[in-house]
Amino acid sequence: MSDPIIKIEAMNKWFGDFQVLKDIDLEVEKNKKIVVCGPSGSGKSTLIRCINRLEEHQKGTIIVDGTELTENTKNIEAIRAEVGMVFQQFNLFPHLSILDNCTLAPIWVKKMPKKQAEELAMKQLEQVQIVDQAQKFPGQLSGGQQQRCAIARALCMEPKIMLFDEPTSALDPEMIKEVLDAMVNLAKAGMTMIVVTHEMGFAKEVADEVIFMDEGMIVEKAETKEFFANPKSDRTKLFLSQIL
Amino acid sequence: MSKLNFLRPNIENLNTYLYSGIFLIFIAILDVSLHSFFNTNITSFLPNFISFLLPLILGTVGLHIIRIEFSGIKNLDLLNKNINTNTFNAVLTLLIIFAVIKSIPPFLSWFIIDATISGDTKEACTGTGACWTYIKIWLNRFIYGMYPNELQWRINLSFIALIALAFVGLIPSEKIKKFLTLYYVVIYPIIAFVLIYYLISGGAFGLEWVETGAWGGLSLTFIVSFFCLIFCFPVGMFLALGRRSDLPTVRYISVGFIEFWRGVPLITVLFMSSVMFPMFLPEDFFMDKLVRVIIAISLFEAAYVAEVIRGGLQALPRGQYDAAKSLGMGYWKMHIFVILPQALKLVIPGIANTFLALVKDTPLIFVVGLLEIVGMLNLAKTNPKWLGYAMEGYVFAAIIFWIICYAMSKYSYNLEIKYKTDR
Numbered sequence: 001m002s003d004p005i006i007k008i009e010a011m012n013k014w015f016g017d018f019q020v021l022k023d024i025d026l027e028v029e030k031n032k033k034i035v036v037c038g039p040s041g042s043g044k045s046t047l048i049r050c051i052n053r054l055e056e057h058q059k060g061t062i063i064v065d066g067t068e069l070t071e072n073t074k075n076i077e078a079i080r081a082e083v084g085m086v087f088q089q090f091n092l093f094p095h096l097s098i099l100d101n102c103t104l105a106p107i108w109v110k111k112m113p114k115k116q117a118e119e120l121a122m123k124q125l126e127q128v129q130i131v132d133q134a135q136k137f138p139g140q141l142s143g144g145q146q147q148r149c150a151i152a153r154a155l156c157m158e159p160k161i162m163l164f165d166e167p168t169s170a171l172d173p174e175m176i177k178e179v180l181d182a183m184v185n186l187a188k189a190g191m192t193m194i195v196v197t198h199e200m201g202f203a204k205e206v207a208d209e210v211i212f213m214d215e216g217m218i219v220e221k222a223e224t225k226e227f228f229a230n231p232k233s234d235r236t237k238l239f240l241s242q243i244l
Numbered sequence: 245m246s247k248l249n250f251l252r253p254n255i256e257n258l259n260t261y262l263y264s265g266i267f268l269i270f271i272a273i274l275d276v277s278l279h280s281f282f283n284t285n286i287t288s289f290l291p292n293f294i295s296f297l298l299p300l301i302l303g304t305v306g307l308h309i310i311r312i313e314f315s316g317i318k319n320l321d322l323l324n325k326n327i328n329t330n331t332f333n334a335v336l337t338l339l340i341i342f343a344v345i346k347s348i349p350p351f352l353s354w355f356i357i358d359a360t361i362s363g364d365t366k367e368a369c370t371g372t373g374a375c376w377t378y379i380k381i382w383l384n385r386f387i388y389g390m391y392p393n394e395l396q397w398r399i400n401l402s403f404i405a406l407i408a409l410a411f412v413g414l415i416p417s418e419k420i421k422k423f424l425t426l427y428y429v430v431i432y433p434i435i436a437f438v439l440i441y442y443l444i445s446g447g448a449f450g451l452e453w454v455e456t457g458a459w460g461g462l463s464l465t466f467i468v469s470f471f472c473l474i475f476c477f478p479v480g481m482f483l484a485l486g487r488r489s490d491l492p493t494v495r496y497i498s499v500g501f502i503e504f505w506r507g508v509p510l511i512t513v514l515f516m517s518s519v520m521f522p523m524f525l526p527e528d529f530f531m532d533k534l535v536r537v538i539i540a541i542s543l544f545e546a547a548y549v550a551e552v553i554r555g556g557l558q559a560l561p562r563g564q565y566d567a568a569k570s571l572g573m574g575y576w577k578m579h580i581f582v583i584l585p586q587a588l589k590l591v592i593p594g595i596a597n598t599f600l601a602l603v604k605d606t607p608l609i610f611v612v613g614l615l616e617i618v619g620m621l622n623l624a625k626t627n628p629k630w631l632g633y634a635m636e637g638y639v640f641a642a643i644i645f646w647i648i649c650y651a652m653s654k655y656s657y658n659l660e661i662k663y664k665t666d667r
Contacts, residue, residue: 054566073574081572091567095585095663104581105571150567157571 003066005030005161005192006051011060013046020046021057022216028161033193035203035224038213039239044196047213048163051194052083065160081109084154088166090146092138098125098149099134102156110157117156124152128182144175148182155186162186164195200244204228212236253312261309262320268306272299276342280349300338307334366630378633379640382624386617386640389460395452399463402439409435433474440467456534457613462644464616468538469603475542476602477595480549485579487554498550505547511608513540518612537609545602552594556587589663596656600649617641 004027013021036044049055062069102121106112125131128148168176187206210227212220253261287295327337358373369375447453486498517540568578607618621637
C-alpha cells in the first residue's frame with residue numbers, strides 16, 4: 001500500500017447554519033478512480049470542490065499530495081496547479097480561443113515557454129479529438145466539444161489528480177458519449193480521478209471504488225462490483241433501484 | 245369595378261385611392277412649404293381659421309385614403325404599418341412634417357443666409373443672422389486661451405505629435421504588437437506628459453515658461469479630458485476590485501472612497517482643490533492649479549468608473565472565477581487574464597457614458613480660474629467691444645462638444661463590435 005494522495009479526515013463544512021458535509025473521511029490512493037454518486041443536494045460537488053479549496057472547510061483536515069489545505073495561499077495555488085478540475089458548465093474562457101484556453105495557465109502559472117505550451121496543448125487537444133477546432137472560440141463549439149476542450153485545458157497543467165464535477169449533466173444525450181470516451185481514455189492512461197456523476201455505466205466500466213453520499217455523509221463506500229452487486233445500506237439500494 | 249367609397253378605401257380601386265390620396269398630401273405639404281419659404285398663402289381667399297387648418301385637414305384625409313392594408317406595394321405597407329396606423333398617428337406625423345418645414349427657413353437664415361462672417365469688428369455684423377465674425381476674430385482665443393500667440397506652435401506641435409503617436413497601433417508588425425498594451429497604457433501617457441510639461445509649459449531647454457493660468461480654450465479642454473480619462477480609469481478599476489475584495493480593510497476603504505466622491509458635487513470638489521487643499525500643504529510645497537484640478541476630476545470620475553466596472557465584474561458567472569482558480573491562478577493572474585478582459589468588454593457602453601460626461605464636465609474648471617473653451621466664451625461675451633453675441637458663442641461650443649462626443653461614442657461603439665464574443 002502506497003501513501004494516499006488525498007487524505008480527508010473528519011472534515012465538516014457549513015454554509016451558514018446549514019451543515020453540508022458531516023465528518024467526511026476519505027482516502028484516495030494514487031492512480032485510483034473514484035466515482036461519487038448520490039441524490040442532488042447530498043454534498044458531492046461540495047466535497048470535491050473542497051479538495052482544491054474552491055470551497056473552504058471549517059473543521060477537519062484535507063491533505064493533498066502531502067500538503068495540508070490551510071489559509072496559506074501559496075500552498076493552495078500550488079495544489080490547484082496539480083489538481084485539474086472539469087466543471088458541469090464547462091467554464092471555458094469565452095474571450096480566448098480554444099488553444100489559448102489551454103495554454104493560458106501553463107504559460108502564466110507554470111512559466112512554460114509559449115512554444116512548448118502550444119505543443120503540449122495541441123497534443124492534449126489531439127487526445128480529446130478537437131485539434132482541428134484549436135483556433136475557434138468556445139462559443140462556436142458544441143457542448144460536447146467544449147467539455148472535451150475543458151478536459152484538455154485541465155490536462156495541460158499536467159495534473160496528478162483530476163476532479164470531475166458532473167461533467168455530462170449539462171450535455172445533450174448524444175454528446176455524453178464523446179465526453180465519457182475521453183474520460184475513459186484518461187482513466188486507462190492511469191490518471192487519479194474523482195468523478196461526481198450519474199452515469200452508472202461509466203462507474204461500472206472504470207471506477208475502482210464507488211462512494212454513495214446522502215445528506216452530507218458518506219453512506220457507503222465499496223469496490224465497484226460489490227457496490228452494484230450487493231449494496232449494504234437501504235438508502236443505497238433505493239437510490240440504485242431508481243437510477244438503474 | 246366596385247363603387248368608390250372614400251370613407252372605406254379598399255384594395256380593389258387601389259390606384260384611384262392612392263393617386264387621390266397622394267395628391268391631397270402633396271397639396272397640403274406644398275401649401276405649408278410655400279407659406280414657410282416664400283411667405284405666400286395660396287388659400288388666402290378662405291377665412292383665416294380655415295386657411296390655417298386646411299393643410300392639416302387635407303393631409304389627414306389624404307393619409308386616410310391611402311390607408312389600405314396589404315396593398316402589395318412595399319413602401320405603402322411600410323408607411324401604413326409605422327406612421328399611418330390610425331387618424332391620430334396620421335395627424336401627429338403631419339404636424340411633425342409641418343414643424344420641420346416651418347423651422348427650416350428661420351434656421352437657415354440665421355445660420356447661413358443672413359449671417360455675417362466678413363470684417364473684423366462688430367460693425368460688420370449688420371444682418372439679422374448670426375455674427376460669425378465674432379467667432380472668427382476670437383477663434384484663436386477659443387482654441388489657445390491666453391497662450392501667447394508667438395508660442396502657439398508649441399501647442400500645435402505637441403498635439404500633432406500626440407495624434408501621430410496614437411497611430412502606432414496600426415503598424416502591422418508582430419514584434420511591436422506584443423508591446424502595444426504597454427505602449428498605450430504606460431508609455432503613451434508618459435510621452436504625453438513629457439510633451440506637455442516641457443513643450444507646452446516650457447521653462448527648460450531655452451523655451452519660455454508659460455504659466456498654466458494662461459492656458460485655455462479648446463486645447464485646455466483636450467489636455468484636461470485626456471489626463472483625467474487616463475488617470476480615472478485605472479484608479480476606478482482598482483476601486484472596483486477593492487470593493488469586491490475579501491480583505492475588510494481594502495473593501496471599507498474602497499467603499500468609503502467611492503461613496504465620498506459620488507456624494508459631493510464636482511463644482512465643490514474643484515473649489516476645494518483650489519482653495520482648501522493648499523491650506524493643508526506645507527508652505528514651500530507648491531502644486532500647480534492645473535495638476536490639482538486634474539487630480540480632483542480624476543478621483544471624482546474614478547468613483548463613477550469604479551461602480552460601472554463593478555457592474556461588469558458582477559455580471560460574470562462564478563464559474564469563470566472557479567475555472568481560473570482551479571488552474572492555479574492567483575488573484576492578480578485570474579483578474580488580468582480572465583476576469584477583467586471579459587468584464588471590461590461588458591462595460592464599454594457604461595464607461596463611454598462616464599467618459600462623455602467627464603468631457604462635458606470640464607467647463608466647470610472655470611471655478612478655479614482655468615478657462616477652457618466655454619470659459620473663454622464667457623470671457624469673450626463680456627468684452628465691451630463684442631457685447632451681445634453669446635448665442636453664436638454657445639452654438640459654436642455646442643457644435644465643438646457635439647463633434648468630440650459623437651466621435652467618442654462612435655469609437656466606443658466600434659470597440660464594442662470589435663471585442664464582441666459569443667457566450
